[in-house]
Amino acid sequence: MIRVAVALPERPYDVVVGTGVIEGAAGLLPAFPSARHAFVVSDRTVSGLFLESLSEALRAGGLTPIPLGVPEGEEAKTLQMAGTLLNQLAMQEAHRDDVVVALGGGSVGDLAGFVAATYMRGVPLVQVPTTLTAQVDASIGGKTAVNLPGGKNLVGAYHQPRIVLADVGALATLPEREFRSGLAEVAKYALTVETGLLATLEGRLPAVLAREPEMMEPLVATCAGAKARVVAVDERDSGARLILNYGHTLGHALERLEAFAGRSHGEAIAVGMVFAARLAEAMGLGPEGLVARHVRLLASLGLDPDGALPDVDAIVAAFRLDKKFHGGVRFVLLEDVGRPTVAESVPEDAIRRILKEMGAEG
Ligand SMILES: NC(=O)c1ccc[n+]([C@@H]2O[C@H](COP(=O)([O-])OP(=O)(O)OC[C@H]3O[C@@H](n4cnc5c(N)ncnc54)[C@H](O)[C@@H]3O)[C@@H](O)[C@H]2O)c1
Ligand SMILES: [Zn+2]
Known part of the structure; x- marks a missing residue:
């Protein structure tokens, strides 16, 4: 315990x-x-x-x-x-x-x-x-x-x-899908603030997927600890908690667009995290290979980071409805795994280009 x-x-x-x-x-x-x-x-x-x-x-x-x-x-x-x-x-x-x-x-x-x-x-x-x-x-x-x-x-x-x-x-x-949706949040912690978990997810995957209690206990506790740290410094969600929104800007947009392609929350933020990694790489903020690492990790957890996307205009419009929208689209991006940063002014043309590269129409 x-x-x-x-x-x-x-x-x-x-x-x-x-x-x-x-x-x-x-x-x-x-x-x-x-x-x-x-x-x-x-x-x-x-x-x-x-x-x-x-x-x-x-x-x-x-x-x-x-x-x-x-x-x-x-x-x-x-x-x-x-x-x-x-x-x-x-x-x-x-x-x-x-x-x-x-x-x-x-x-x-x-x-x-x-x-x-x-x-x-x-x-x-x-x-x-x-x-x-x-x-x-x-x-x-x-x-x-x-x-x-x-x-x-x-x-x-x-x-x-x-x-x-x-x-x-x-x-x-x-249910398996519900479990995998939770694993997407675990991956979020691993990529942003608990890189030690990457070794667990990458190295001891079968035990994780089998939900072995000896594996799940430290894994859940590590994630809970990460959330607890952020909550302790930002009870009312005015800054630090934003980091835990990694992948959620696009994820929420996909969910809002009528559960686009029927993705669960976890499936939607998996796409969102890959999108964020692509943005970071394209802007020269994150290292080469960041996207590949995301895709490998998420796919190994049974999360499909590809698949259908709505129209680019619809996605960009949905970003503006985000509760976290303050006159501009802010994204949590990674300078590397474990090094999250809040990017205040991501150029909209970069956002649109990457969405198109990922298969969005428009
Ligand atoms: N307050 C927050 O900070 C916060 C953070 C993240 C998500 N949320 C909210 O959480 C909700 C999603 O929660 P969720 O993903 O846990 O799913 P859920 O609570 O919507 O549904 C879980 C489903 O799994 C079933 N279930 C639950 N435990 C089970 C178990 N042990 N065995 C078998 N079946 C079980 C339930 O009957 C239900 O059908 C969303 O509404 C989201 O907004 C809130
Ligand atoms: Zn979430």
Whole structure:
């Protein structure tokens, strides 16, 4: 078991990474002296797998678990669903010391986090991430949100969890595509701020792909540590966190363009990272071979960094809608692996040329 500290001055907490962390939750949870109930938000698949053992652990820890069911995946992240959960909390007479537990992937985490942030202006939150994406990224840092018809994550709040319990044993049942999507985030950390992971991904690939807990525990902990470091210096996402947006500018654009070619988030940011590497090479910022290394790594993780792209004009227009857009397209680019930098003024003709080289029309 590895404990990763998220050293926020006013709200420090731990990310506990290991096997059996769900069953052992009673011994890991911080004290909630005035809490009686733990409201456990999860979808049907996840509750079928883990709710019983988590509930038992919560009882052992002196909390009465009350399950609250939500739809699977992104569909759960609506204002309506948040309203339903808030009403359920009120009906059950949840009080301000009771605990909301998010059991599931990033969607459940974002939704339950938002509900915990807003019920009575904030109640304690525990994150129990069960997808790789949620364990290395979404459960850490306190960003919570739901979607509006007009866009993803448009309504939200910052609300840090009291603890994150990341059980790498839970990854065993994850659908292959979901797992690979998480590996794209792992690759992002490896290429930008945790180059030590490159050796693991390049040298011990079979163990990673087999999701061996002995392999996943340090791997998840390293990524969680990277996220924790960035969050600790930039809780409100005003600068340093931008680095972890590597590959996400194009990735988000592809997702926004109606899930172009049906890519998952991970598949979209894989294309985005290759695009960023191509930009860096073309601008003479990154070394020769940077693109090839990206392609090799991502392909080995089962992520296809090629494939269909939308029209260049549509992509450039989508860049302008990015929340990170501030009067110009900013890209996180690599001077080399492990040396990220924020490029403020990337010439639009270079962007367009590379998109065309990658197969975009226009
Ligand atoms: N708050 C943040 O900082 C942050 C960061 C990254 C992503 N996100 C958000 O996270 C969401 C994506 O999350 P996600 O990729 O974890 O997917 P998800 O939560 O949308 O869906 C996961 C799917 O996998 C299933 N599942 C979860 N755990 C399982 C397990 N152990 N075994 C079998 N099936 C399992 C679920 O039932 C669900 O169908 C997006 O909405 C994104 O915006 C938030
Ligand atoms: Zn991402």
